[in-house]
Amino acid sequence: MGKLAFFTLADESGPIQLYLEKATLQAAHPDNPEVFAQLTSLVDAGDWIGVRGSLKRTDRGELSVKVVDWTMLSKALQPLPDKWHGLADVEKRYRQRYLDLIVSPHTRETFRRRARIVSTMRRWLDERGFLEIETPVLQTEAGGADARPFETHHNALDLPLTLRIATELHLKRLVVGGFERVYELGRIFRNEGVSTRHNPEFTSVEIYQAYADYHAMMELTEELIVAAAREVCGGTLISYQGTEVDLTPPWRRATMHDLVREATGLDFSSFEASDPLASRARAADAMAAAGLEVPAAADCLGRLLVEAFEQTVETSLIQPTFVLDYPVENSPLARAHRSKPGLVERFELFIVGRETANAFSELIDPVDQRSRLEAQQERRRAGDPEAQTVDEDFLHALEVGMPPTGCLGIGIDRLVMLLTDSPSIRDVIAFPLLRPEGRSGASEAGHEADA
């Protein structure tokens, strides 16, 4: 049996070396000559132990605790992953996140940053008089976005319910009620596929400001995201997956028409004809001639424009870019453009080729809103499962009277990906949705290991 041993003791604040000297321990425990052997033989990597002792620097200069007493706080029954290689298996990192967190400081740092981003955004909004109000997750009608909801059921009321796909329609009711600045930062659920950019439950913040329009929301977007970037990246020049991204405002503003024309040479405003079908046909021919796909579901000029944008422009928008003025057909909740017929006052923010925010001057005209939602309902009947429904109570609220309002929605997960240099949305969600494993899955994963 030796006379000396070294352990590394770590808690969330970091590691420190334990200097274990047989003579010191025995002198402190004259009644237990085996104290050194017990400590070195009973303690394994992963156990939680407590120690008492004095600080010293070893001959190698490492700050250490010279241990005189110790106690086992919690025993690890499962061995830790290889201390050098860590958890290389991506799937295992997601399925057993607790292990990933133990062995990967980088993963821990990502979730610390996520927390700081969220708290910075809340503080920024609170300081400017925005009020956070929680709206229902369980809804009889899922509205406010083009997406399919999760369906559930309330037993006592025998009532079918859906999980919310957006917070929009309730926050607008609050504006009707007189709150001029409201927001909600919370979980949204969409019954859709899973990818490096999509998780069925994700976090968004929606912000509503009365007497503002989408131009004001652009400035708000810049300031809010810059505040988060400064908090976790220390500035506005960041690197994402090897690409330099400059978040210094002001960010580029460009209309969807101009961006599509730049990329393809196609001027969609020139396709307009007196007959909507003729407009659509002219645009379709031009797109086909330019080598673009023309999906049948894109049944009008506006949808074709968006299609052309998605095919040719979207992924090329690396530096932050506000894309302005969307077709009315794709934006049933946005206000008609003040000067451009057929368009709405809406922007989406793209960074590293990904939609990161969406905003508009709100549609507050209840008559216009009703006809747009009825058009959506018609699409739904025609087989589009993502088309919106008519929410009569929401329309009633608009009839009571809503002030001009700007709104903004930001995808928190995608923003966190950007600011933590994470390639997959699963890297920024602690427990992303995964298909259950057939055999060992849930039961074995229940035995947690500790650091």
Next chain:
RNA sequence: GGGUCGCUAGCUCAGCGGUAGAGCACUCGGCUUUUAACCGAUUGGUCCUGAGUUCGAAUCUCAGGCGACCCA
């Protein structure tokens, strides 16, 4: 939805038609100023599942499961 790749010990991986392996971890013993791997020994496996080909399958074929990445 399409394609490519992966799944072998707790972890990281090798083996690619002929007795299932290595390093680390675990257990036991030795060493003791170490910074991923000190020295010895012992443990440890439904080679993802199922079917097929074969004298013989972790290995080849097919189907399925679970993932990763790319494309739409």
